[in-house]
Amino acid sequence: MHGPARPDPLSAIRYRRDVDGLRSVAILPVLLFHAHVPGFSGGYVGVDIFFVISGFLITGIIAREIDAGRFSILRFYERRFRRIVPALSTMILAVLAASAWLYFPGDLEGVPRSALAASAFASNLWFFTDTGYFAGGADVKPLLHTWSLAVEEQYYIGFPILLMLLARFAPRGRVAVVGGIALISLTLAILMQRDTSGFTFYLLPTRAWELFAGALLALGAIPAVRVRWLREAIAWGGLAAVAFAVFCYDRTTIFPGITALPPVLGAAAMLYAAPGTSVGRLLSMRLLVGIGLISYSLYLWHWPLIVFTEYVTDLPLSGGTRTSVTAASFVAAILSWRFVERPFRDPARFSAKAIFSFTAAATLLIAAASLALMAQGGWPSRFRPEALRLLAARHDVSPARGQCHDNSLRGERPCILGARARPDTMLWGDSHGVELSYALSEKLRREGRALVERTTSSCPPVIGYDATDPRCAAANRAALDAIRADRGIRHVYLAAFWANGRFDDPAFVAKLDRTIVAIRSEGRSVTLIGAVPPQPFDVPRRLAHLAAQGRLSEALGVERSDVIARTIHLRGAVSRWRARGVHLIDATAILCPRERCDLLEAGRPLYFDSHHLSMTGARRVIAADR
Incomplete structure (x- = not known):
């Protein structure tokens, strides 16, 4: 992934210790971010630094060999295969074996498919298409990190050919053409930076400019700076830009797009100016160079180790576990570098x-192993029936979820649920409202009534909520307009992931307050379905793990006091809303009748993941409302 990590006798490129040091600046933030180490909330930008380094080194080799008249496509791919395939294949086979041992049905089924994609350098395409509630999150995708390898290798399918054609037909236009393509890619990335489909993140057209940034340096697009103080300033400015992204970005940062400029340009600045500067000496320190040498293997092994550990423990890395997994990642990387990378190179x-x-x-071996696992269909015979029964709660969702959820985003009419009657009720909310909507419709059906479901992913029913996706605001405006336009709607229920940690904010509560006022000003009653306690683990999987070990009696949810602490501002507004006639369904009190919140009712899980209620849980909440 990262170009040659030590002097390569097959190329004429001069070895630079500071480049290996820069690799450590790329891999360490990635590792620490994935390990949930506080302070490295933007560590994911390390991948972008790797892209710049790769573009710089590989372009330098290609351009030199083309200019010398000795470039060979076959020789180029031989070098790429030496560098990439042995360690990658070893890791993929190990992941397949570990997944077959550890993963429950449903979680296992996606791994061999992603292994096939990774072995063909197409995993970015696979993960781009593998989306949705039931596709599984990153915590069950031990090969998710291979998307970046796929981006690089797809880039290197066409780039050498482009340089060969330019050398033959437009040798003086090489920098201009490469720069023009980079500009197009960057422009596309910025225009699509709010895209939520994954295109901007996973696919080459919006990532290519990062590799081109390094390529342009290698092609001499920027004249060398001889003034020492200016080189120092550029190098330190580059390091500061990378540090800014690593320490100031987080999961809510819109990325990539224009926000990718600081880490990309920062890495390019260090590649450009570091030699002979204090930054260059810093990057050339033995420890950083050593980490840089094993950075490819460290990148390959750290993510599966983290994913498998969190899967088995049902908890994010923390404390001693985090330290152990981080150390194990370095051990695996050193062994991979020493006994796999070096010999094959x-x-x-x-x-x-x-x-x-x-x-x-x-x-072929990866394909055979993957197809064999796929043929097992999840291999359920490995586990106890009780564990599989509990795991099946992942599918205890609203029968109308696929048909009725996110209708606004699809430009479809909202669903009417319940009896065959004109709806007098609306449930307006985010994805937390889907199962609650269906459970409420069951209750209304018995009364000969119906409701309208208006639920949109990640969009709380709050006018003025500043969502990443602008379609969220449009969906909320449409819901309020529908309330105003349909006088038959007399009752409005509001439901959302109130306890997610972001909504318990005075400014957000003020917007929710204004939304409630706007609904009541139209003469409609308002019922607020309170916070559903989020659990620190996937509930069906946690229960299945406990059942498989004969320890289901130990199943405990989060402490009720933790949920209350996460919703302190929202709860503080409840008395004010009640005074205005707003009705509250206290989901926290219903789901947490004791000190610890419940996970089961009559042996059935109350959640279908870590924070969405299953139909069992939703019916419990709705049934408690009298």
Whole structure:
């Protein structure tokens, strides 16, 4: 992924210790971010730094060999295969084996498919299409990190050919053409930076400019700066830009897009100016260079180790577990570098023919293992029936979820649920409202009544809420307009993920207050369905793990006091709303009748993931409202 990590006898490029040091600046934030180490909330930008380094090093090799008249596509891919395939294949096979041992049905089924995609350098395409509530989150995707390898290898399918064509037909236009394509890619990334489909994040068209940034440096697009103080300023400015992104960005930052400029330009600045400066000496320190040398293997192994550990423990990394997994990642990386990377990169030990044969054999082996696992259909016979029954709660969702949720985003009419009657009720909310809507419609059906469901993912029913996706605001405006336009709607229920940690904010509560006032000013009653306690684990999976170990009696939810602390501002507004006639369904009190919140009712899980109520849980909440 990261170009040669030590002097490569097959190229004429001069080895720079500071580049290996820069690799450590890329991999360490990624590792610490994935390990949930406080302070590294923007560590994911390390991948972008790797892209710049790769573009710089590989372009330098290609351009030198083209200019010398000795470039060979076959030789180029031999070097790429030496660098990428052996360690990657070893990791993929280990992941397949570990997944077959650890993963429940449903979680296992996606792993062999992603392994096939990763072995074909197409995993970014796979993960781009593998979306949705039931596709599984990052915590069950041990090969998710291979998307960046796929982006690089897809880039290197066409880039050498582009440089060869330019050398032949437009040698003086090389920088202009590459720069123009980079500008187009950057412009597309900025225009699509609010895209929520994953296109901007996963796919090459909006990522290519980051590799081109390094490529342009290698092609001499920027004249060398000889003034020492200016080189120092550029190098330190680059390091500061990277540090800004690593320490100031977080999961809510709109990324990539224009926000990718600081880490990308910062990395480019260090590649450009670091040699001979204090930054260059810093990056050339033995420890940083050593980490840089194993950075590819460290990137490959850290993510599966984190994912499997969190899967088995049902908890995010923290404390001693985090320290142990981080240490294990370094051990695995050192072993991979010493016994896999280095031997295969030595032409004296493995000829070109051997490398191509190994690549073909590794690909076939991964395909065979993946197809064998896929044929097992999740391999449920590995687990106790009780564990599988509890795990099935993942599908205890609203029968109308696929049909009725996110209708506004799809431009479809909202669903009417309940009896065959004109609806007099609306449930307006985010994804937390889906199962509650169906449970409420069951209650109304018995009364000969119906409701309208207006639920939109990640969109709380709050006018003025500043969502990442602008369609959220449009969906909320449409819901309020529908209330105003339909005098038959007499009752409005509001439901959302109130306890997610972001909504318990005075400014947000003030907007919710104004929304309630706007609904009541139209003469409609308002019922607020309170906070559903989020759990620190996937509930069906946690219960299945406990059942598989014969420890289901130990199933405990989060403490009720924690939920109350997460919703202190919202709860503080309840008395004011009640005084105005707003009705509250206190979901926290219903789901947490004791000190710890419940996870089961009559042996059935109350959640279908970590924070969405299953139909069992939703019926319990609605039934408690008298």
